[in-house]
Amino acid sequence: MRPNFLMFIVDQLCADHLGCYGNATVRTPHIDGLANRGWLATNAYVTTPICMPNRASLMTGRMPSAHGVRHNGLPLGMDAVTFPELLRAEGYATSLIGKSHLQTMTDHLPLPHPLRPRQARDGARRYPGDYSQECVANWRAENYRMSLPYYGFEQAEIAIEHGDDINGHYRQWLRGVCPEGEALLGRQHALPSGYELAKAGQAWRTRIPEAFHPSAWIADRTSERLREYAQQELPFFVYASFPDPHHPYTPPGKYWDMYKPDDMPLPASYHSANPPPHLAWLRNEREQGRAHKTSMACFAATEREVREAIALNYGAMSFIDMNIGRVLRTLEDCGLAENTVVIFTSDHGEYAGDHQLLFKGSLHYRSLVRTPLVWAAPAGRQRQETAMVSTIDLAPTILETAGVAPCNGMQGRSFAASVAGRAYDGHEAVLIEEEGQRTYFGFQAPVRMKSLIDARYRLSLYEGVDWGELYDRRDDPLECRNRWNDAAFASIRQAMIEKLLRVSMAHADTALSPLAVA
Incomplete structure (x- = not known):
């Protein structure tokens, strides 16, 4: 019998914010329970620490430089082959519930590069298809409908944006079950709060009840889909994607103050000295009163802001965990648990005060680029894998477990052997690519960079500057001493x-041209 798959993914969570990764403060018993009976990767890394490109890498098993979603605002081509599409072609029912972010949320064109003026024509042709299906403007229409299948998902119910002010199918549902619900959403309707982050619009105390919060809706719809699948004989892949705990933080009800900021310790790296140039620039912006705290971009935060962010992040995760527990109970009640692989991960990490930073940006500290990854198979056993794995490894692993062949151009490596307790070497080093949308960090243009992480070191190179980063992760696990200019580390x-260079060459695209495909 072919296995089913239930995959939970959250948005912007560093691995250290879960009990199963050693956090003694946050309460995530259901996710921890999956880890206690399954496989946990201690060194799982992103292909890029940005939502859209890393989610595209997860779906395709390909690096951003291969699938073309180099940064947010560039939709995944409708010609891309995703692993849900391959599963569906082999008889799997496939369903997406929650955040997709394979297309853009706005109808704005990507910002022009300040040093490379935009030309009238682009160097690539747009593959036919509707690329506005996640655009919020479309969903303001009362009865907007998506075109299905959507990147291999034959069913899709999506949640767009972050916090409690979510659009998409969630908003359509809310209008139907709670007509007054829209008057409770958003910063403008929030309950009073003395939080510093609330002043910048990065958190607010939502009025929406727990039962009507987007995280609860995702659990409800996922449970309903499982009940539907229990009535049929097809194997299934269900992708339950929570927009939280990404900022702005809006954990509902008791989860808002479940954790007290004053009780939250600062990360060990918070008082790190001798920062690299772009971190120094961010800290100087704060000291000069110019820190830009109202956007999605990272900034150098005060101690109070960090403590608030950690407390609210924990609250959001405890709420998600409770809802994951509800879905897992449905899986049991429907008699599906004995043949369903349950996966938990996040699309990327979050600084959470690491080196005084909040949110995410072009500094590849461990908190940002290492993600949780738990794989709980029905007959599995508890096992921790210390070898390095990458986001692009999930697609081939799911396909191998399902008995479905991968496609040309998939760059990931299956870790199914490790899950089964067999010999597994993992990656000698993982490659991380990043291309920014906006110019900041003191650079003259949007950041373009690559990092390589091996068993001991992390190297980061940036386009257009003569400096870089090199850290000895064994002797300096917090990455506080940049060895780039250290003569002892020259070799x-x-x-x-x-x-x-060699790893980048090994990740060159091997997919065939459409004209070469029979």
Whole structure:
């Protein structure tokens, strides 16, 4: 019998914010329970620490430089082959519930590069299809409908944006079950709060009840889909995607003050000294009163802001965990648990005060680029894998477990052997690519960078500057001492640069041209 798959993914969570990864404060018993009976990766890394490109990498098993979603605002081509599409072609029922973010949420064009003026024509042709299906403007219409299948999902119910002010199918549902619900959503309707983050619009105490919050809706709809699938004989893949705990933080009800900011310790790296140039720039912006705290971008935060962010992040995660527990009970009640692989991960990490930063940006600290990854198979056993795995490894692993062949151009490596307790080497090093949308950090243009992480070192190279980053992760696990200009590390720097080049070459695209496909 072919296995079913139930995959939970959250938005912007560092691995250290879960009990199963050693956090003694946050309460996530259901996710921890999956880890206690399953496989947990201690060194799972993103292909890029940005929502859209890393989600596209998860779906395709390909690096951003291969699938083309280099940064937010560039939709995944409708010609892309996703692993849900391959599962569906082999008889799997496929369903997406929650955040997708494979297309853009706005109808704005990407910002022009300040040093490369935009031309009238682009160097690539747009593959036919509707690329506005996640655009909020469309969903303001009362009865907007998506075109299905959607990137391999034959059913899709989506949630767009963050916090409690979510659009998409969630908003359509809310209008039907709670007509007054829209008057409770958003910062403008929030309950009073003395939080510093609330002043910048990065958190608000939502009026929406727990039962009508987007995280609860995702659990409700996922449970309903499982009940539907229990009545049929097809195997299934269900992708339950929570927009939280991404900022703005809006945990509902008791989860808002479940954790007290004053009780939250600062990360060990908060008082790190001798920062690299772009971190120094962010800290200087704060000291000069110019820190830009109202956007999605990272900024250097005060101690109070960090403590608030951690407390609210924990509250959001405890609420998500409770809702995951509800879905897992449905899985049991429907008699599906004995043949369903349950996966938990996040699309990328979050600084959460690491080196004084909040949110995410172009500094590849461990808190940002390492994600949780739990795989709980029905007959599995508890096991921790210390070898390095990457986001692009999930697609081939799911396909191998399902008995479905991968496609040309998939760059990930299956870790199914490790899950089964067999010999597994993992990656010698993981490659991380990033291209920014906006110019900040003191750079003259949007950041373009690559990082290579191996068993001991992390190297980061940036386009257009003569400096970089090199950290000895064994002797300096918090990455506080940049060895780029250290004469004692000169040979290591050169060796890592060469390794970065070789790993990049190994990730060159091998997909065939459409004209070459029979």
